[in-house]
Amino acid sequence: MGRRSDHTREQLRAMIVVEGHRQMAEVGFFHFSAREVAKRIGYSIGTLYNVFGSLDQLMLAINGMTLDLWRDYLELRLEAAGADRLKALVEAYFEFAIVNRHAWAALYDHRLPEGEPMPEYYEAKIAALTDIVVAEIAAALPPGKADAAVRLAPSLLASVHGHCALTLTGTLSLLHLEDPCAAAYARVREALAEA
Amino acid sequence: MGRRSDHTREQLRAMIVVEGHRQMAEVGFFHFSAREVAKRIGYSIGTLYNVFGSLDQLMLAINGMTLDLWRDYLELRLEAAGADRLKALVEAYFEFAIVNRHAWAALYDHRLPEGEPMPEYYEAKIAALTDIVVAEIAAALPPGKADAAVRLAPSLLASVHGHCALTLTGTLSLLHLEDPCAAAYARVREALAEA
DNA sequence: ATTTAAAAGTAAACACTGTTCAATTAATGA
DNA sequence: TCATTAATTGAACAGTGTTTACTTTTAAAT
Numbered sequence: 001m002g003r004r005s006d007h008t009r010e011q012l013r014a015m016i017v018v019e020g021h022r023q024m025a026e027v028g029f030f031h032f033s034a035r036e037v038a039k040r041i042g043y044s045i046g047t048l049y050n051v052f053g054s055l056d057q058l059m060l061a062i063n064g065m066t067l068d069l070w071r072d073y074l075e076l077r078l079e080a081a082g083a084d085r086l087k088a089l090v091e092a093y094f095e096f097a098i099v100n101r102h103a104w105a106a107l108y109d110h111r112l113p114e115g116e117p118m119p120e121y122y123e124a125k126i127a128a129l130t131d132i133v134v135a136e137i138a139a140a141l142p143p144g145k146a147d148a149a150v151r152l153a154p155s156l157l158a159s160v161h162g163h164c165a166l167t168l169t170g171t172l173s174l175l176h177l178e179d180p181c182a183a184a185y186a187r188v189r190e191a192l193a194e195a
Numbered sequence: 196m197g198r199r200s201d202h203t204r205e206q207l208r209a210m211i212v213v214e215g216h217r218q219m220a221e222v223g224f225f226h227f228s229a230r231e232v233a234k235r236i237g238y239s240i241g242t243l244y245n246v247f248g249s250l251d252q253l254m255l256a257i258n259g260m261t262l263d264l265w266r267d268y269l270e271l272r273l274e275a276a277g278a279d280r281l282k283a284l285v286e287a288y289f290e291f292a293i294v295n296r297h298a299w300a301a302l303y304d305h306r307l308p309e310g311e312p313m314p315e316y317y318e319a320k321i322a323a324l325t326d327i328v329v330a331e332i333a334a335a336l337p338p339g340k341a342d343a344a345v346r347l348a349p350s351l352l353a354s355v356h357g358h359c360a361l362t363l364t365g366t367l368s369l370l371h372l373e374d375p376c377a378a379a380y381a382r383v384r385e386a387l388a389e390a
Numbered sequence: 391a392t393t394t395a396a397a398a399g400t401a402a403a404c405a406c407t408g409t410t411c412a413a414t415t416a417a418t419g420a
Numbered sequence: 421t422c423a424t425t426a427a428t429t430g431a432a433c434a435g436t437g438t439t440t441a442c443t444t445t446t447a448a449a450t
Contacts, residue, residue: 009398030306034437044400045437055437108366109304111225118368126368154372155358159382161367162357163350171303172356173313173321177349187354190385204427229408239429241411250408393450400443407436414429420422 028102029109223297224304
């Protein structure tokens with residue numbers, strides 16, 4: 001076969017994703033440039049398209065890496081958590097978003113063309129994240145009510161996400177919301193108390 | 196002066212915003228083109244920049260129009276509301292976002308350069324929206340606790356926004372969240388019950 | 391060892407962006 | 421009538437994603 005470098009196709013793919021993720025973290029979704037990624041790893045723009053087929057697929061790969069890092073971070077923080085694991089989870093959610101502002105925002109900034117479904121591998125990464133939330137909420141619920149976690153988890157995730165998103169992007173300028181993370185945690189606790 | 200058309204500067208400004216808003220509603224933030232807007236109203240791209248100075252300012256004007264329409268819609272629905280005004284407010288929030296998907300999403304998709312503050316007129320439009328929420332939450336709280344509304348409102352707004360955003364953009368594919376609007380309303384009610 | 395076929399990679403070309411700015415047009419005041 | 425001034429243009433520039441004809445490299449087959 002005709003490879004001229006030392007990299008297998010999979011190594012090259014990984015290089016692109018890692019460098020793409022680095023660039024995403026630096027400049028954010030709106031200033032992301034596939035050409036710049038290609039230049040930085042010493043390949044031409046054409047090679048990127050040969051490997052990924054389209055920019056959307058590259059975006060999914062980059063966001064997929066972010067989802068993996070996010071999951072790893074949540075698990076790490078949960079291992080070191082004390083009694084209140086839910087609080088640790090909410091805080092870890094915020095911490096990751098704050099430290100990785102741009103890469104985190106890109107998860108929501110990038111959208112597939114309407115009607116095009118997410119690839120299976122990507123949905124699986126999302127499921128891995130939500131499963132963590134479901135498990136912690138199930139554990140926090142009174143025994144016997146644990147099956148309500150599957151229905152409650154997405155709603156609480158949405159609540160926490162809302163606090164995080166409005167704070168991080170600053171598009172709605174929520175004055176009077178001093179500690180968004182604490183407020184989000186309070187909302188979660190209230191919902192659990194009701195159930 | 197050298198105007199060659201029948202429009203005053205303010206009329207032209209209004210034309211651009213209206214056509215820009217129309218285009219935003221049609222194709223969304225990521226396919227928005229200032230050139231296309233100019234073409235549709237029969238002016239050149241240069242004129243747009245003379246009137247608005249930058250694309251960011253045009254975006255703020257377009258999003259400002261969306262904020263106005265949103266406020267009007269909330270007030271309209273509140274006038275026709277029955278006993279449960281908060282439920283009407285949450286539903287109106289969702290309805291507007293669904294009907295005006297693209298224009299609504301653009302409120303969050305567009306971001307000013309870091310460090311650049313929002314213009315005063317724009318913050319005022321946001322305040323008009325949040326004031327509606329604050330007033331309704333204050334009315335729903337037990338008398339005497341009404342001053343907690345200022346602190347509670349942004350958090351509840353964030354919760355509702357989170358449900359709406361994750362559902363509309365579909366970036367996190369929240370299965371098991373059948374009725375996001377009802378779930379958001381339930382979270383709001385829980386928070387009020389606690390206070 | 392030579393040929394062949396396929397894989398890998400390139401870079402120019404295309405159609406778009408946003409942005410700037412010298413040149414042009416048209417209306418007004420003197 | 422003429423100079424001034426506001427309004428408007430559209431070409432030019434530097435980017436973007438995307439496609440594709442082309443070249444290089446390598447492995448396999450003869």
